[in-house]
Amino acid sequence: MNYIEQIQCLEKADKDFIWHPFTQMRDWLDERPLIITEGKDCFIKDSDGKWYLDGVSSLWVNIHGHRRESIDNAVRAQLDKIAHSTLLGLCNEPSILLAEKLIGLTDSRFSGLVPRLSKVFYSDNGSTAVEVALKMAFQFWIHKSRPRKQKFIAIKNGYHGDTVGAMSVGSVDIFHATFGPLFFDTIKAPSPYCYRCEFGQNFPDCGLACLGAMERLLERHAKESAAVILEPLVQAAGGMIVWPEGYLRGVRELCTKYDVLLIADEVATGFGRTGRMFACEHEQITPDIMCLSKGITNGYMPLAVTLTTEQVYSAFLGEFSELKTFFHGHSYTGNPLACAAAVASLDIFESDATLQNMPRKNGIMQNALADIAQLPRVGNVRCKGMMAGVELVKDTVTRTAYDWKERIGWQVAFDMRKRGVIIRPLGHILVVMPPLAISDNNLAYFMRALKQSVIEVTGKY
Numbered sequence: 001m002n003y004i005e006q007i008q009c010l011e012k013a014d015k016d017f018i019w020h021p022f023t024q025m026r027d028w029l030d031e032r033p034l035i036i037t038e039g040k041d042c043f044i045k046d047s048d049g050k051w052y053l054d055g056v057s058s059l060w061v062n063i064h065g066h067r068r069e070s071i072d073n074a075v076r077a078q079l080d081k082i083a084h085s086t087l088l089g090l091c092n093e094p095s096i097l098l099a100e101k102l103i104g105l106t107d108s109r110f111s112g113l114v115p116r117l118s119k120v121f122y123s124d125n126g127s128t129a130v131e132v133a134l135k136m137a138f139q140f141w142i143h144k145s146r147p148r149k150q151k152f153i154a155i156k157n158g159y160h161g162d163t164v165g166a167m168s169v170g171s172v173d174i175f176h177a178t179f180g181p182l183f184f185d186t187i188k189a190p191s192p193y194c195y196r197c198e199f200g201q202n203f204p205d206c207g208l209a210c211l212g213a214m215e216r217l218l219e220r221h222a223k224e225s226a227a228v229i230l231e232p233l234v235q236a237a238g239g240m241i242v243w244p245e246g247y248l249r250g251v252r253e254l255c256t257k258y259d260v261l262l263i264a265d266e267v268a269t270g271f272g273r274t275g276r277m278f279a280c281e282h283e284q285i286t287p288d289i290m291c292l293s294k295g296i297t298n299g300y301m302p303l304a305v306t307l308t309t310e311q312v313y314s315a316f317l318g319e320f321s322e323l324k325t326f327f328h329g330h331s332y333t334g335n336p337l338a339c340a341a342a343v344a345s346l347d348i349f350e351s352d353a354t355l356q357n358m359p360r361k362n363g364i365m366q367n368a369l370a371d372i373a374q375l376p377r378v379g380n381v382r383c384k385g386m387m388a389g390v391e392l393v394k395d396t397v398t399r400t401a402y403d404w405k406e407r408i409g410w411q412v413a414f415d416m417r418k419r420g421v422i423i424r425p426l427g428h429i430l431v432v433m434p435p436l437a438i439s440d441n442n443l444a445y446f447m448r449a450l451k452q453s454v455i456e457v458t459g460k461y
């Protein structure tokens with residue numbers, strides 16, 4: 001078989017055997033799929049040998065680019081020792097080193113209202129990190145003899161993953177509505193989505209009406225609520241919604257005032273994505289529980305952590321017979337290969353000066369976005385660090401959204417492929433999510449391609 005025949009076999013086998021996530025498979029079967037065969041720096045190569053800029057960071061996980069030598073080497077070195085052993089009743093070296101490093105990172109950066117994060121609970125992906133956080137908060141109040149505190153308060157447009165618990169606290173209707181009958185009861189607070197403000201107001205004249213609404217919910221429901229869960233500063237999958245200044249800090253203060261835990265889901269925002277190591281740092285707050293995943297291994301291996309404070313952890317300590325144990329764990333919890341990759345990835349933040357370069361790169365993005373914002377079908381642009389959203393609208397005056405059935409975002413994404421850039425939109429919102437390591441020139445190219453594709457596609461409407 002020659003190379004072309006081999007690739008044709010792979011394409012056929014993909015269609016024969018794989019059910020792709022978040023994909024209408026009938027459409028998929030009609031198209032020729034891109035098979036990614038290789039990656040280097042911020043680029044990925046398909047089976048035709050064409051290189052693309054990885055503008056989606058391989059689904060938001062790649063921070064430092066592909067094929068980083070130090071991470072490759074760390075995984076290889078660990079392979080020479082052991083690929084997997086369990087944290088249920090045993091420990092392993094990489095998970096210990098990583099936990100120590102993570103706590104060190106949060107410790108030196110946060111100046112918070114509550115005691116600092118001091119414990120790491122491992123799992124495998126963002127959704128499980130959230131499930132762990134929810135169960136931890138729920139059981140915490142039982143141990144505190146407040147068993148009525150069972151509910152969660154979440155924020156509209158939030159996304160916390162696709163497992164049933166994570167969906168219960170999420171509210172991206174197009175993903176979640178079908179499964180509504182399965183969900184536990186969650187209280188939903190208004191989203192601080194300034195472009196489509198529920199209160200019809202403008203920041204800062206509004207005085208954060210959305211925060212006032214959160215306070216009224218807490219007044220009414222704190223006695224029956226275990227925690228508020230939120231994506232700090234940027235609601236990512238819900239539309240790259242960047243929050244107005246002060247909202248996050250305000251919610252932290254309200255949680256303290258009303259004695260409700262705060263869960264910060266930093267799965268998308270963590271590891272430098274917003275310009276700081278963690279988004280919570282922008283408003284100088286510490287959550288009681290923090291979920292991390294996507295960027296943690298630089299996309300090498302599935303891994304997640306749920307961090308918490310001494311206060312939460314110590315509530316679970318007791319006599320064996322008291323059954324205060326946290327009954328949760330997964331087969332691959334604390335996988336040594338993944339943890340070794342994560343340790344090496346964290347070191348690159350120092351060697352690449354990743355965070356120090358962010359203001360300059362953010363400047364390139366902001367300038368380009370200000371230009372894109374002038375286009376006739378662009379309603380709103382929002383950017384924090386190296387994550388941005390461009391909201392396309394039919395009419396900028398009435399802010400009328402495109403019908404999701406028009407798949408306007410995908411039309412732009414497919415046009416960008418012709419220009420050598422891969423992006424993945426969220427409906428009518430275009431997502432700019434390159435690896436943080438992208439060079440200034442490549443970033444500028446990305447932004448030019450985005451502008452050209454928006455003009456090309458929306459010109460037709």
Ligand SMILES: *Cc1c(COP(=O)(O)O)cnc(C)c1O
Binds near residue numbers: 159265
């Ligand atoms: C992606 C994401 C998740 C879910 O992570 P998975 O690894 O896909 O399960 C949870 N929370 C946020 C904020 C995310 O962006």
